[in-house]
Amino acid sequence: MTDRRSFLKFGAGAAAAGALFPISSQASNGDTKWDQEYDIIIVGSGFAGLAAAVEAKRLNAKSVVVFEKMGVYGGNSTLNAGQSCFAGTELQTKLGITDSAELMVKDQLKAGRGIASESLLRHSAELGPYVYQMTQDCGVKYRDHIITTGGTSATRSHQTIERSGAGFIQPMLKTARELGVETHNRHKFEHLIRNDNGDVLGVQIRRGYHFGHEDSGELINVRCNKGVLIATGGFGFNVNFRMAQDPTLTAEVGCTNAKGATGDGLIEMLAAGATPVHLAHIQSGPWASPDEGGFGYGAGFSLYNFPHSIAIDRNTGQRFMNEIADRKTRADLELQRRDKDGNPQPALLIAPKAEAQKDPSMKKVLKYNVAWEFDSVEAIAAHFKVPLKPLQQQIKDWNGYVANGTDPQFGKRMDAGRGIKLTAPFIVQRLWPKVHYCQGGIQINTKAEVMAAKTGVPIKGLYAAGEVTGGIHGVSRLGGCSTPECLAFGITAARSMMEA
Incomplete structure (x- = not known):
């Protein structure tokens, strides 16, 4: 079991988090009273969370739940421009655009300035065609026009007709529910519940939570049979946390994020011993x-x-x-x-x-x-x-x-x-510019498993996807590339949990 003092040894980014917040991780010795139980627990209802929910039910998961802390679903994912970079699609061919996953990875590695993860970028890019088709299966409608985003050598940013992330979120949320996924808003993730070996058994949730009233609602313990996916997004609206990483990002710097982007999932995973990566690389939108x-x-x-x-x-x-x-x-x-x-x-x-x-x-x-x-x-x-x-x-x-x-x-x-x-x-x-995206987060592998800082191996039962993860994009993320990454690793997490 990792206590707070040993956690603080894991790195400067994690130490800064510990200095700013009263971090703790709830453990279980087998006596935990469980209020609910599901095969798969998903925390966060953005691109990654909903993609995981849909994929899990496609793979015949018996019970899947999505917990969202805010009053509405989607988080930051609803606020973007509805763009997603895919390479080698039928629409590109129709428009005479030559592209490939290999070229997309090359562009992203260049923007990452030597510290982006080639393996994670490649995994995301190669899964792109499946992601593109799955979103359409859910009812996502794309424009016939593809956008050129900065730093790319081919035009590949496909955009929803709504020109907003809601063009993904609404049909995916509807599909997830139709497949039998339970969705609960105003349910805030508080803690991971682990056994003495550090394996994740479930989560503690604050049911009936209202943002800004941290003691609102009631605490419940929810058990997972196959795994927990943390897909809670970045920490752009947590000014203290982001200033600990980059002191120039004061409250005077604007932010494009939803107010719920406070890093709750990230902070709890750090407390559980996850490896922090690139927390100081915080991107502003030009x-x-x-x-x-x-x-x-x-x-x-x-x-x-x-x-x-x-x-x-x-x-x-x-x-x-x-x-x-x-x-x-x-x-x-x-x-x-x-x-x-x-x-x-x-x-x-x-x-x-x-x-x-x-x-x-x-x-x-x-x-x-x-x-x-x-x-x-x-x-x-x-x-x-x-x-x-x-x-x-x-x-x-x-x-x-x-x-x-x-x-x-x-x-x-x-x-x-x-x-x-x-x-x-x-x-x-x-x-x-405004603060827009956190390149930093916790480390995952190509199975979306969360890696432990102390051992360098996955934390059993714990998965992560989307902006809560770090190290994928390096110094700079290219426009339109977070959406396919979130979707791809949400899908990957679902597959991994179903195989566990």
């Missing part, structure tokens, strides 16, 4: 707008328009980055945009209305004052106090790059912009 809270509408607008638009520094009127570089590259460069006194001066994304209006996000950003329409370059320069002549020259140069098919400034993939020039009228949105 597509975010400072003119709205959370993920917002601006993210969808910029994601759609980055390939054929330019981002300019308001001090110079010039581009300062490849608009479809990987997220870390762009976020770091955006954070460097400052006024003469060192205060934030968000960059401007300038998009041609003729193309921007083809995406539903344009109406939303204009309606909610997240972006503005201008009839001329002069109007943009006057409104944002940008040097006019350099801005005019930059747009002229950019349109020349479009015509020639090469970007001598920053090496942007010009095929992604499909020959679209930047012409009036323009839609302009401000850009400033």
Whole structure:
């Protein structure tokens, strides 16, 4: 049995967690009174949790339960742009796109800057075709248009017609229930229940929990016959925890996450002896707008328009980055945009209305004052106090790059912009990064088993999937790549538990 003192020896990330929170892990000597019992217990109702639930029932699990601590299902998964990168799909072939799992892994390893897990990335990418088909079997509907996301060498981000993660969550939740999965919201995960060997026997749940009222509800003990999957997501909204990993991510830095992203599952697994990986690698979204809270509408607008638009520094009127570089590259460069006194001066994304209006996000950003329409370059320069002549020259140069098919400034993939020039009228949105995704978490293997720090072997009965895990993406995660990873490892966890 691992006590708190021995747990603190496992690493700096884990130690920081222990210093900030009263961590404990409940043990059982065989005398635990069980209130409920299931074959498979799933904690978290996002992509990973629901994929595991569906797959487990497909594999004839007798009883599966999903516990969700919030009042609604889906967590962070409902808040994304509904994108998922798959390689080698029928839609790619239809659109004349050549791609492969091998190329997808290569792109992700490059973004990971030498510390991403090739084995885990490969497992996820190779399972992609099955994931793509399974989601469609559940009723997920994809658009006919595939999006180019930053850092990729092929266009592969498939998007739901809803353009939000709800396009995955709602049909998958419905399918899970139809297959017989029990789902319970306002059920907060408190502790793992383990025997004297450290094997996971079940979980302690706070039934009737209301977020922000930590003593609400009643405690129940739930036994598992095959395993527990922790799919509770990241810790982006836990300011103390994220500051322990990266002191620059103070409360002044915005966050795209749901408020329930507080790291409960991660912290409890660390207390149980799981191996912490890359906790300090916390990614900010370079597509975010400072003119709205959370993920917002601006993210969808910029994601759609980055390939054929330019981002300019308001001090110079010039581009300062490849608009479809990987997220870390762009976020770091955006954070460097400052006024003469060192205060934030968000960059401007300038998009041609003729193309921007083809995406539903344009109406939303204009309606909610997240972006503005201008009839001329002069109007943009006057409104944002940008040097006019350099801005005019930059747009002229950019349109020349479009015509020639090469970007001598920053090496942007010009095929992604499909020959679209930047012409009036323009839609302009401000850009400033927000905390978005935690690359760090606990270590798993390709069976989604949680690895023990002390022994280097799996903790029996314990599985994890999604953002609660770490080490998969390395320093920087490519856009559209968390969704397929969450789904793939949720499916993998279900398979592993059914084989146990």
